[in-house]
């Protein structure tokens with residue numbers, strides 16, 4: 168570790184301690200000489216090093232300015248590594264991809280800061296940047312939630328939203344002892360492969376997401392009750408008759424997959440348009 172650097176809990180700074188896990192992550196992320204990698208949160212650069220060995224170029228975005236001189240020194244001779252001192256949530260990824268990765272495929276690979284995992288993943292997916300894949304280490308429980316099937320424990324609004332944009336694959340588990348400081352929980356590596364052609368195409372995407380969020384907003388309520396609060400353009404009776412016809416009156420949001428949410432949102436959309 169670099170002398171005088173104190174890790175910041177508030178920035179999710181749990182660093183990997185040996186090259187073995189970063190090498191495995193870099194391997195499964197599929198980085199090769201035909202692609203550029205965006206790394207989020209390089210920390211001390213342990214994963215960056217493995218990515219740079221495999222990829223044509225690595226753009227590593229680190230929010231903590233105290234880490235920048237450490238990273239710059241470490242990669243001073245690595246021509247294919249660019250260190251960027253920014254908050255990834257504020258970074259103009261489209262320009263970055265255009266400027267740094269012209270003619271290359273682009274993948275994302277990161278040991279994500281856990282305090283901001285979901286916002287980062289949703290930003291990467293919603294931006295539709297054309298990533299070949301997104302391979303990230305997250306808390307094991309989050310990996311389980313993201314790969315849960317409808318009706319299973321942990322399945323929720325984020326699972327459904329992620330599955331709208333990408334296929335999710337669990338890669339491997341990483342024990343807490345591989346980090347410094349050691350976190351309270353184990354981690355897991357997952358790969359999201361964004362669809363080039365989405366298998367589910369709701370007619371009104373905005374409404375689809377309102378239906379999806381509304382369905383999970385009140386967890387112990389039936390879908391009819393949750394949706395009635397979220398979709399105020401229709402009377403509860405109309406929502407009830409659509410839900411009952413499609414899935415039965417007592418169904419809960421957590422039982423539906425993304426395809427069923429799209430079917431539901433299309434029916435609600437038709438009714439709203441008809442009223443309009």
Ligand code: SAM
Nearest residue numbers: 178181182183208209210229230254255278280
């Ligand atoms: N890649 C290193 C490793 O595997 O050892 C560090 C991973 S550590 C879990 C997360 C890193 O993300 C930290 O270096 C932290 O400073 C950085 N980070 C936290 N929030 C960030 C943000 N919004 N944008 C960019 N980097 C961020």
